[in-house]
Amino acid sequence: METSEILKRIRKIEITTKNIVDEIFSGEYHTLFKGQGLEFSEVRDYQAGDSYRQIDWNVSAKMGHPYIKLFAETRELNVIFLVDCSASTLFGTRKYLKSEFVTEITAVLAFSALSNNDKVGLLLFSDQIEKYLPPRKGRKTALRLLRETLYFEPESSGTDLANAIKYIYRLLNKKSIIFVLSDFYDTGYENDLKILAKKHDVVGVQVIDKAELDLPKAGLLQLYDPETESSYVVNSNSSKLRQKFSAIAEKKQAELKEKFKKLSIDLVTLHPDEEYVGTLLKFFRFRIKKKRR
Numbered sequence: 001m002e003t004s005e006i007l008k009r010i011r012k013i014e015i016t017t018k019n020i021v022d023e024i025f026s027g028e029y030h031t032l033f034k035g036q037g038l039e040f041s042e043v044r045d046y047q048a049g050d051s052y053r054q055i056d057w058n059v060s061a062k063m064g065h066p067y068i069k070l071f072a073e074t075r076e077l078n079v080i081f082l083v084d085c086s087a088s089t090l091f092g093t094r095k096y097l098k099s100e101f102v103t104e105i106t107a108v109l110a111f112s113a114l115s116n117n118d119k120v121g122l123l124l125f126s127d128q129i130e131k132y133l134p135p136r137k138g139r140k141t142a143l144r145l146l147r148e149t150l151y152f153e154p155e156s157s158g159t160d161l162a163n164a165i166k167y168i169y170r171l172l173n174k175k176s177i178i179f180v181l182s183d184f185y186d187t188g189y190e191n192d193l194k195i196l197a198k199k200h201d202v203v204g205v206q207v208i209d210k211a212e213l214d215l216p217k218a219g220l221l222q223l224y225d226p227e228t229e230s231s232y233v234v235n236s237n238s239s240k241l242r243q244k245f246s247a248i249a250e251k252k253q254a255e256l257k258e259k260f261k262k263l264s265i266d267l268v269t270l271h272p273d274e275e276y277v278g279t280l281l282k283f284f285r286f287r288i289k290k291k292r293r
Helices: 003-032 057-063 098-115 139-151 161-171 190-199 239-262 277-292
Strands: 037-045 067-074 078-084 119-125 129-136 177-182 201-207 220-225 230-235 266-270
Touching: 003 098, 003 139, 003 277, 057 067, 078 098, 078 129, 078 139, 078 161, 098 119, 098 139, 098 177, 098 201, 119 139, 119 161, 129 139, 129 161, 161 177, 161 190, 190 201, 239 266, 266 277
Parallel strands: 078 119, 078 177, 177 201, 201 266
Antiparallel strands: 037 067, 119 129, 220 230
């Protein structure tokens, strides 16, 4: 693809997602992901209704009447996107490939973070660490994130989520917001994810195509697993086969949700062929309510 076409495509994603952020997400994002603490701002005269705990006794003694300390929230956060770029994300039957859809979701979340003066970073992983961009501020950073998630060509095709989690855990000292964007076709990462969530605010974002949940009725289909390179032919006209396929997929989805529930980590599932704004907004508001309880 020509450089001009790449830039045009990235610009289109930026405009689309920036509008969504400006109109919808900024308020919810700011409420949900607060700063890491408070820092001293100024002192002022004590007023009726102020808490005595806020009184600055040293200043009050010098001035001869009570003063209180005011603090401001330290807004800046690190927001890291752990993006699965294994071969299973190069699948799509309708509007987008899963990998393309992940790019748009990353864009919405990244511009939400930047609009709140946070830093954004990226870790692309397959069954190895493919690329890491440390958290930084600015539009250029967001655009680079989009370019990498959209056009990066990984060296490997498999998935090792545990390896990516361990890597980012060792790398980050400051408490961060970590979005894990994947189809979660992997096992053995649970304990590492639990450890990561004790130190950071972790959110799982599952991206899965509807055809991975319900096999379409389309006659003979050659199914190919790009990660294992295995291939086989099935007759999708068989209602028995489609029912079995859906039952297995439903069971796996239920197991994934239960897994995250036990880990006390929030998980949102998004489908590339469906409108995602309402789903994300509902998820954000659900988390806000949960944190207020």
